[in-house]
Amino acid sequence: MRIAEQERDDVLLRRAAKGDEEAFTLLYRRHQAAMYRFALRMTGNTWAAEEIVQDVFMTLMRDPKKYDATRGALGAFLYGVARNRLMKHLERLPREISLEEKNEDGTGSGIVLQDSSTPAIWAEKRERLLQVRAAVQELPVEFREAVVLCELEEMSYEEAAQMAGCPIGTIRSRLHRGRALLMAKLEMFRGAPRRASVAR
Amino acid sequence: MTCEEFEAIGLDVERDSSLSEAERAAAREHASTCSRCAALQDSWQAAGVELRAFAEDTAMAQAPARVEMRLRQEFRTRHVTLKVRRRAVIAAWALAAAAVLVGAVSWINWRKGGSNETANHLKSTPSVTNSAGNNTNSVPNTGALLQGAVAVQQPDAAESETLMADNELNDFTLFPGTLPADTADAAILRVRMQRSSLGALGLPVNEERAGEWIQVDLLVGNDGLPQAVRLPQQ
Numbered sequence: 001m002r003i004a005e006q007e008r009d010d011v012l013l014r015r016a017a018k019g020d021e022e023a024f025t026l027l028y029r030r031h032q033a034a035m036y037r038f039a040l041r042m043t044g045n046t047w048a049a050e051e052i053v054q055d056v057f058m059t060l061m062r063d064p065k066k067y068d069a070t071r072g073a074l075g076a077f078l079y080g081v082a083r084n085r086l087m088k089h090l091e092r093l094p095r096e097i098s099l100e101e102k103n104e105d106g107t108g109s110g111i112v113l114q115d116s117s118t119p120a121i122w123a124e125k126r127e128r129l130l131q132v133r134a135a136v137q138e139l140p141v142e143f144r145e146a147v148v149l150c151e152l153e154e155m156s157y158e159e160a161a162q163m164a165g166c167p168i169g170t171i172r173s174r175l176h177r178g179r180a181l182l183m184a185k186l187e188m189f190r191g192a193p194r195r196a197s198v199a200r
Numbered sequence: 201m202t203c204e205e206f207e208a209i210g211l212d213v214e215r216d217s218s219l220s221e222a223e224r225a226a227a228r229e230h231a232s233t234c235s236r237c238a239a240l241q242d243s244w245q246a247a248g249v250e251l252r253a254f255a256e257d258t259a260m261a262q263a264p265a266r267v268e269m270r271l272r273q274e275f276r277t278r279h280v281t282l283k284v285r286r287r288a289v290i291a292a293w294a295l296a297a298a299a300v301l302v303g304a305v306s307w308i309n310w311r312k313g314g315s316n317e318t319a320n321h322l323k324s325t326p327s328v329t330n331s332a333g334n335n336t337n338s339v340p341n342t343g344a345l346l347q348g349a350v351a352v353q354q355p356d357a358a359e360s361e362t363l364m365a366d367n368e369l370n371d372f373t374l375f376p377g378t379l380p381a382d383t384a385d386a387a388i389l390r391v392r393m394q395r396s397s398l399g400a401l402g403l404p405v406n407e408e409r410a411g412e413w414i415q416v417d418l419l420v421g422n423d424g425l426p427q428a429v430r431l432p433q434q
Contacts, residue, residue, distance in 0.1 A: 019279040021272060028268060036263040041255075053263045057271050061278065125253075132254040151248070152255040157216060168218065176208060183247050 009074035010067075017064040028057055031075055034153075035082050041148045042086050044137040052085045072162075079163050083145070090141050135185035143178030150175050201230040206237045211244045372419050372428035376402040386419045386427055401426060 007026070015023035035056055039049035059066070059081050067077045136144060136152075142164075149160035150171070157175075161168045201210070201223075209219060210227035219227075231238045374380065395412045399405035419428040 016275075019283070021275055021279075024275050025268070025272060028271060032267070033262045037258055037261050040258055040261055049261075050263055050267055054267050054270060057267075058274065061271070061275055128250065129254055129257055132250045136251075136254070147251075151251045152258075154255075157218065172208070172216075176211070179211065179244060179247070182251075183243050186247050186250065187243075 010069040013060070013064050013067060013074065016061070024061065027060070027074070031078050032057070034075065035078055038079065038082055038148065038153060039086060041136070041152050042144060043089065044133055048089055052082055052089060055085045056081045076162060080165070083163065087141065131189040132186065135182055135189060138185060139178055139181055142174050143181060146171055146174035147178040147182060201226040203230075203234060203237055206230045206234070207240065210237065211241060372417070372430045373403065374428045375426060378427045386421045389418045389420055390432070391416060391418055398429065401429065403429065 007023075009027065009030070012023040012027045016027060032053055035053045036049050039052040040046060043049055043052070056078055060078070067074060071077075136147060139147060145164055146160065149155045149163055150157065153160075155163065157168045157171050160175075161171045164171060206227055209216065209223065210231060213219060213224050213227040231241050392413055392415050394410070395405055395414050396410040398414075398416070399410070415432065417430040417432055418426045419430070421427045
């Protein structure tokens with residue numbers, strides 16, 4: 001029996017728990033991209049992001065009863081699981097930043113520039129994006145989470161607070177401090193090439 | 201609004217829905233009058249642009265197809281294993297139930313068989329005695345004697361206990377006038393009789409012991425008449 005694309009998450013999950021592979025696949029396709037982006041932005045590492053996404057859905061497969069539809073959307077639940085996995089991963093590898101890793105298709109790092117009028121502009125933009133990414137990665141985990149959720153995932157403070165499991169005021173203050181650190185790092189990255197060119 | 205307050209809430213004045221319109225207006229006004237906070241806001245806006253560019257570059261990122269493949273494979277394995285396990289459990293329960301049923305039926309049969317044997321045993325003993333008793337007078341009544349003995353033989357279930365006779369035809373002494381060929385389809389019956397009854401069947405009897413009760417095996421032909429006798433070794 002075909003499953004309607006707009007079938008609700010909890011219905012799909014119930015079917016998946018009974019062994020319906022199509023329902024599970026549909027759930028995966030619906031949520032994997034958001035989980036992967038969140039993990040990628042938090043870790044800066046495609047392999048780690050891949051592993052985290054896999055872990056999240058394995059958890060869902062193993063124990064679908066962990067999700068209680070009355071307590072919120074499945075997406076929020078999956079974010080929570082992803083966040084736990086992320087924290088464990090970051091504790092294990094506190095400062096793992098791989099800027100030169102390869103994509104599955106061998107196109108270089110996770111950053112792929114679409115518009116590149118000239119090689120010089122392309123290289124400059126790419127360098128800048130790598131700097132932003134490095135600046136984000138170097139933030140302490142709590143601040144990084146607030147920046148990723150509010151600035152990159154564009155969640156509201158309420159949503160971010162729900163994801164992080166803390167009050168809105170905490171998210172606001174973490175974001176404030178995260179921004180200050182981020183701006184300082186970006187300034188530092190911006191200044192470094194300039195200083196290098198002046199020295200030359 | 202002070203500079204500290206602006207730093208706390210002013211940078212996100214357009215996005216933070218929890219701020220009132222008055223707070224937003226105060227933040228805008230502060231930025232227009234304080235050059236330091238205005239510079240901070242500009243700096244943050246520049247950083248915001250770069251962050252958005254970074255977000256856009258990763259906006260289309262998706263988990264590789266191999267993750268889906270691995271998960272689907274795991275899903276299949278898990279659910280097939282579960283199904284097999286469930287079937288095995290059901291089969292085990294069914295086997296256990298069948299075993300219990302067979303055991304119960306066997307036990308009931310055994311109990312029934314036991315009570316029948318006892319009843320038959322109780323029934324057969326007096327009849328043989330009676331028939332033997334009938335033979336106390338000198339007139340030999342082999343028909344009655346054998347009818348009593350047949351009662352001993354009839355129930356098949358109790359055969360092993362009531363028909364104690366050895367099925368071997370050795371040691372049988374043919375009665376006078378009986379041919380060995382006549383004994384082909386004969387049955388063996390164990391009966392209790394007085395020794396004098398053997399005399400009635402044509403065998404020589406010691407007169408001194410004629411009143412003794414003895415147990416003998418009779419070979420009875422299809423016509424119901426005894427063909428031969430055997431004295432079992434006690």
